Amino acid sequence: MAARVLRRHPGRTLLTVLGLAIGVGAFIAMVSFAEGARRSVVRQFETLGTNLLRVRPGSRARAEGVRPAMPLSDADVRLLRREATTLALVVPVARRTLAVTTEAGRVHRTRVDGTEPDYARIAGLRFAAGGMFDATDLGTSNRVCVLGVTVARALFGERDPLGERVRIGPALPARVVGVVAAQGRTTTGSDLDDFVLVPRTTFALFLGATEGYSSLEVRPRSAALFEAARHELTTLLRRSHGLGPAEPDDFTLWSPEDTIRAAEETSRILGALLAAIAAISLLVGGIGIMNIQLVSVSERTHEIGIRAAIGGSPAQILRQFLAEALLLALVGATAGVLLGVGSSWIVAHAMQWPPSVSWRVVALSAGFGTVVGVLFGYVPARRAARLDPIVALRRE
Amino acid sequence: MREPAPRSYRAPSTALVPAVELRGLVKTYDEGELSVPVLRGIDLCIEPGEFVSLRGPSGSGKSTLLNILGCLDRPTAGRYVLGGTDVSALTREEQAWVRLHHIGFVFQSFHLLPDATAAENVVLPLFYAGVRRAERERRARELLERVGLAHRFDHVPSRLSGGERQRVAIARALACRPRLLLADEPTGALDSRTGASILELLLDLHRRERLTIVLVTHDPGVAEAASRRIFMRDGRIEDDARA
Structure with a gap:
């Protein structure tokens, strides 16, 4: 049911998903870039031998x-x-x-x-x-x-x-x-x-x-x-x-040791910085979900009124809107993983870096993206659940 | 989402237990400093299988009374006993449960989900009651057949006539086999011929299935069809006549 509601506004759904996908993708890509750069430097100087x-x-x-x-x-x-x-x-x-x-x-x-x-x-x-x-x-x-x-x-x-x-x-x-x-x-x-x-x-x-x-x-x-x-x-x-x-x-x-240490330090700071920026874009993606769900709730006030009047309980209506947010977040996170892994792979390939997408980072960002989506989906869902059916039914 | 109905609720109401019992029902709305009385003490007993029409001028409180009967609203004071159970002060979750399992609603403007087919609209209550998909499908056919719309199974509301939409709404109201059907101007948006056929359907449900019906209307002709006619004015029952 949630899927059908999201298909009703394909353009809007796509934009919402895109927001989160970019967040998740950017997170994976940024962390992977920093890691790739680090490994590339380390590998280069390790071939020189650290005992030099x-x-x-x-x-x-x-x-x-x-x-x-x-x-x-x-x-x-x-x-x-x-x-x-x-x-x-x-x-x-x-x-x-x-x-x-x-x-x-x-x-x-x-x-x-x-x-x-x-x-x-x-x-x-x-x-x-x-x-x-x-x-x-x-x-x-x-x-x-x-x-x-x-x-x-x-x-x-x-x-x-x-x-x-x-x-x-x-x-x-x-x-x-x-x-x-x-x-x-x-x-x-x-x-x-x-x-x-x-x-x-x-x-x-x-x-x-x-x-x-x-x-x-x-x-x-x-x-x-x-x-x-x-x-x-x-x-x-x-x-x-x-x-x-x-x-x-x-x-x-x-000594190569000095350079490796410097590179590790640089990439650690760079990685943290990039991850922080990406995390912000993830948050923005979550806000996008909240925004679209709030619009959705106010547009569908009448529908919510019908569902409530015929016996849909507040908890069930809350679950329905949370399910929509979750679906948006899951689709967004999946697209983001593809985006992030894809762009990391392309960059690593172009720069001849060793591949450095860690599955831990993928799982972390996808999980974080989903959680953000659902958390931000909660506010609109609660608003839907709290609607008074009599008032909601009067709205067309 | 599955919510097994407590057996006590499901017990067939005997003639000894009234379907609806209202005692000293008062409803006031707070408008800032002012509190506006809408229902000023209603005492009403409706027996199982009665068909009651509710008439009265605008502002007489009949819609408010219907909302309270439908557990969409709570009385400010007084008691509302539905099938032997006091439902005057339920939480919103409990109210929803009672609406789902014991009350069917029919509205003047149908209130169907525009994106769902007739069948999907009809079984929406069953979805909330946790009935499985296959069973919902079976019930949808049965219910649409009951209201004479078996051939409109897959149609969305925009492709149905007004009368057909109201039949879908009635089928939906019957989905969970309620003991009480509340109809708010069910013929108000229809031409007189279609309105008459909808009224005929309601009468048929009342006669064949002993369904208790409370029908709000402006139309004296429609009110005439009921076995009991209540007239309201200024938040009080002015006249209560059995045919």
């Missing part, structure tokens, strides 16, 4: 009187390797952005890193073809390079680049010895496969000296020693740079 520390030159503090950053030098690397007890690997990386050219004349501008063979281990590189240059290459400044897949594709298309020659910058002709398997994109969309690796010594010889290294990639001996490693690294670098006790660090430590 990166040192960059320059201070985080921008205070007056801080002296210019001291570059990260070979002396720093030597000191760390000689004295550190908690560090397994210390790998320097020198970086420039240069054009890379094939013999056929194809050009691609990319980031060129001069580093050591251990970089492959510390960055967890997997190779699609060939492998990392080795200690001999490093020792004799061999003119060899490793390409990220973006560079390989840009320069060689589908052709196998192994053994091919490229010119890096103006002065370094090098042979391709390896291609690193695809790593994808960061959350912000930058390409993780757009790079060229050459031995640090080759870099220094042919691509000119940069002012120190752009970063040191450091792996502690074990995850348990992470905090100890962070502390020792700081102490040794401060000593190496001759910093007095009052002076701030002139370098910055970063």
Whole structure:
């Protein structure tokens, strides 16, 4: 019976349902978006390995009187390797952005890193073809390079680049010895496969000296020693740079851990904020149900009068209007679930996020939507039940 | 929603228990400071199977009396005993129960649900009484047949003539087998020929099923048909005549 009454005004019913559906859908979508973004960041940095520390030159503090950053030098690397007890690997990386050219004349501008063979281990590189240059290459400044897949594709298309020659910058002709398997994109969309690796010594010889290294990639001996490693690294670098006790660090430590933590914090706040906004729209949807049911009760006063006069009890009339509100809420909640899950899936797909619609959230929002609908349906239903049949019958 | 009727209520009324018994019934409406008396002390006893017509000028209190008889309203003072049970001070829920199970209403303007078919209108009381769908369907056929409208089963009220609508309303009033049928100007909205046939139907129900009927009317001709004629004026019974 409730269904038929709602079919009497299909347009109005649709709008009411839509209000609640958008509320429920928005709630699911918002929570899922925040969760998807978080997981995407976490996944990206977890592949880097959480057991990693990166040192960059320059201070985080921008205070007056801080002296210019001291570059990260070979002396720093030597000191760390000689004295550190908690560090397994210390790998320097020198970086420039240069054009890379094939013999056929194809050009691609990319980031060129001069580093050591251990970089492959510390960055967890997997190779699609060939492998990392080795200690001999490093020792004799061999003119060899490793390409990220973006560079390989840009320069060689589908052709196998192994053994091919490229010119890096103006002065370094090098042979391709390896291609690193695809790593994808960061959350912000930058390409993780757009790079060229050459031995640090080759870099220094042919691509000119940069002012120190752009970063040191450091792996502690074990995850348990992470905090100890962070502390020792700081102490040794401060000593190496001759910093007095009052002076701030002139370098910055970063680890994927930091980013994950920041991302989790951000997405937690974002998620709560979005959920709050969505909850408000859910409430608005509930008010929509109340509004439409109030209109319905006043329009159907005469009908209610008839039902009451022939013996429909106040409780039965209350139940009838509650059933209508419940039906509206259920249809709205169902549509909202489809809307929310659908849009979350589309966004996750488009952003290449891991799927993150949790059934707990779906159940929560659908349940909340239904409860809101029925609660707001109660006021009009009670008004219907309290109508005096004599008065109601007189209204046409 | 199922409400089994207490057996005591269902007991067939014998001639010893009046169908309706009113003692010193008073009804006043409060209009701000003023209280307006509408019924000024009604004493009335209606035996089971009586057909009573109620006449009187506008404002004489006959509609108010009918509302109280129908448990749609409560008296300000006095007692109303229906089939041996005092129903003067029931709650709204209890009033609804009594209306559903013991009283049938027929109105001047029919008061049918416009979106429901004749059959659905007829069995609406059975829906509230918790009767199952299959049984409701069976009863709808039986009742529509009784009022001569078996062929209008699936028609909505807008596709029925005035007389047919009133027959549907009468069928609905009979759905729960009430002991008392209250009719408020049942022929008032009909032309005289159709009105006469509706009156004939009511008389037939009264004769064949010993239904107690109270009928409010302006029409002396209609009132003539009743076995007992009551005339009201200024909230009092002025004349009470048995044929």
